[in-house]
Amino acid sequence: MEAETGTSSPTFAEREHAALAIKVPDGVPEVAPEKYEELVHYFKYASSCYILLCPRPCGNTLVTTFSNAMTDIQGFVARDKHRKEVIVAVRGSASLVDVILDAQALLVPLVSPGIKATSGARVHAGFLAAWDSVAVQVLAAVHLEKKLHPDFSIVTTGHSLGGSIALLAALSLKGSFPLTEVRTYSYGSPRTGNREFSKFVNDSFGPSAHRVVHGNDGVPTMIPSALGYHHHGVEYWQHSTPASHSTTVQCDPSGEDPKCSISVPSRGVNVAHTNYFGILVSTPFCL
Template sequence: MVRSILFTVLPALLASKLSVAAPIVGSRSDDNSAATTAVSNATVTSDFLQPALFSRVAYCSSSAVQSFQCGAPCQALGNVSVLQVGGNDGTVPMYFIAHDPSTNSIVVAHQGTDPNNLLSILNDAEFGLVDLNTTRFTAASGKSIQVHQGFQDTFERTADGVLAGVQSGLASTGATNVLVTGHSLGAAVATLDAMLLTENLDPSISMTTSVFGLPRVGNQAWADFVDSSLGTTLSHITNQNDPVPTVPPEFLGFVQPSQEFHITGVDSTGQATGIVACPGQDNENCSTGNSILDVSIANHLGPYFDDISFGGAACPA
């Protein structure tokens, strides 16, 4: 499994770190080395724990999620009602929509890349930038926004179902909050979902987007669009020397949005020993500054904190 991820990610990572080609249009114009600040354990628990638990469950089988009988990962979330399950674990990675009464939220959680499934890996391998679909994102019209072709294609396969499911869930439960989450490929699709929902839901609905191991989704204009639309309601959490947040590479024109939170260390019990907030886009003191000599594919899967990891092994049900 790890070898499959390695062959998918490492060539692009090497190109990103070693290329001496001139920057192309849409790439970040200058380095960001702004100082980071420590994040408290209380913030991790209040802001990141529940999204991580939902993202972990997204790796369970569709049937286990539908019945919410997936063992410890489901039990950790308590009294949650699953409203909708979609996807085929291939070209359409599994997602689910649930009501979390503890926060009065509708939650959308997307499954990430399964390295044992070639179709999922091919979604990630389509590195080309293409124009963002401004029919769906009308606020993006005229802004020269481009995104990763594979991520947009994957998003398009579930976008209508997700939007309709969230709208239905809000109406049927009276929820006033929406949380969007996911890991890896699921983080990329979740970010696109969050932008779609922000444009289409009533402004009175509180939106939160918390994702893990987010690859770069689009160009500078995309990163700016995310920053202006989601602002501090977005958190993308990266883990130590995980290379995935640094691909696709910057020299191809890809840029991460702001609001990265970087885990600097995890102890033998799976507890984070340090988490920092990383100002600006592609902060060199966080994932973007990782050395090619210290790449750890295992860090992509976890643990991140509270002994939470992602992938099929983390939710075998």
């Protein structure tokens, strides 16, 4: 039997809350409850990618899985008949191979299926190699789905490395299906390309490109802007806990809002990177 001391050790949630008690400057608006629920919804797909097989992603139809043994990239394509969407979800880093891809930070020209990038757009060499390794599989699956469901929109989503790949996937899919609405959601993803690339993304998607950061998650700033990298917008920052629309703000569309997550020093891969909206990354939503 434990001795009574009159005090108790703080729980994990309490320690996290203390660590994420970040004061947000005035003038940064809270997200609407509907937008908050939307961000949580697509994170559940990104989280579900971390298991080998998700038979019913978020209760919807699994169309196919995709993977590449050389790059260790995996994910799935799902169909939501209620929202009329085809969803492409990509897993984040989960192996040494993924870490090696993360480290290939040379900026290279953006050449990939379906993408007609603006002059000067450069992206992370490892992230581009990762997307290109599965691009044919993903595009073929979505082409078939669009033939069967021409009125469905397309969504891409991913956490960490998966978020950067999901962004590149969205650009390929938008180029391949120019008349279809395409939206993309990333969670805790690093900077993916340079300023010209960021402008290309913002011009292509506007508010349909969602980039979510949790508290002091250091991965989004792990690749420094000093190397020529620049985030795309719009950033949604869950600055403190408990997770809710009132603790999540919508930053300006520049991608590098000084009032938001870049105001917090980078700590690399930390506790904040391993959970979003109070959901532990790799939690499956597959029934």
